[in-house]
Amino acid sequence: MKTNLKKWTENYGLFVLVVVLLFSIWExxxxxxxxPSFILPSPSAIWNSLLDNRQLLLGVHLPVTLEEVLIGFALSVIGGILLGVGMHFWRPLEKVLYPFLVISQTIPLIAISPIFIMWFGYSIWSKIAVTILTAFFPIVVSTYDGLKSGGDEYRELLLTMGANRWDLFKKIQVPLGLPIFLSGLKMSVVYCVVGATVGEWLGASEGLGYFSRRMSGSLQADAVFAAVFLLSLMGIVLFLFISLLEKQLLKNRVR
Structure with missing residues (x-):
């Protein structure tokens, strides 16, 4: 226990100290x-606003945004893995789709979101569509690049032993590509929070993005920052969850 605490302090102690110092200076x-507090409210005012609006934020808006993030992330992971693996096995698919993937990332979310609203209305699916557009690219690229990475010596060894392409994929390419894929997964889950928030800003009746837009219209900066704090906390928790998953998978992989 003491060893773990010491290790945690060595890794994150300085960060915590700097955060406390910055918040103290801010206050x-x-x-x-x-x-002026209407431009930048103090941390204590943000905390008080979070407590005052906790039933609305935690009971209504947070679950909506979290649902959008999780559904968008799940669909992005499924589709991204399938497309990345397909591009890896079939080169013509990679030549056709890779440029479209790059182009999709050049389209500003603020411009494409109204189109999704026209297609899906103000339902949850318009926000999920924005989330997928944001989170899909890192998963596809990390899957595809991970499967291409290294392993030439192992590949030649297995080929001399009569391995087929599926054997190479299962025993070399997937294990060696796993770290790159998990890195893309961590990026994607954070982007999901951004995508869901943008979608809610442009057209929603619930969610933390909608709440922050409504509060900004009435110049309640402390409430806006309270919603931003929850969005940031959501992204951090999801990132840490993927990091723990990464640690577990790579530990088992080494063994």
Whole structure:
């Protein structure tokens, strides 16, 4: 227990200290009146707003945004893996689709979101569509690049032993590509939060993005920051979950 605490302190102690220092300076500057509270509310005001609106934020808007994020992420993972593996096995598919994948990332979300609203209405699927557009690319690319990475010596060895393409895929390409794929997964799950928030900003009646837009319209900066805090916390928790999954999978892989 003490060893784990010492290790955690060595890894994150300085970060925690800097965060506490920054929040203290932030609180002090706002309380001094050097920055108007309607522009940058103090951390204590944000916390109080979070407590005052906790039933609305935690009971109504957070579950909606989380549902959009999780559904969008799940569909992105399934589709991204299938497409990445398909591009790996069939080169013409890679030549045709890879440019479209790159082009999809050049389209601003703020421009494409109204189109999704026209297609899907103000239902949850318009927000999920934006989320998928945001999160799909890292999964496809990390899957495809991971399967192409290294393993030439192992590949030649298995070929001399009579291995077929499926054997190479299962025993070399998947294990060696797993770290790259998991890195893409961590990026994607954070992008999902961004995509869901953008979708809610442009057209929704529930969700943290909708709540922050409504509060910004009435100049309630503390409530806006409270919603942003929950969105950030959601992204951090999801990122840590994928990181723990990565650690477990790679530990088992080494063994």
């Amino acid at each position: 002090w500057v706002v309380r001094k009146g050097w920055i």
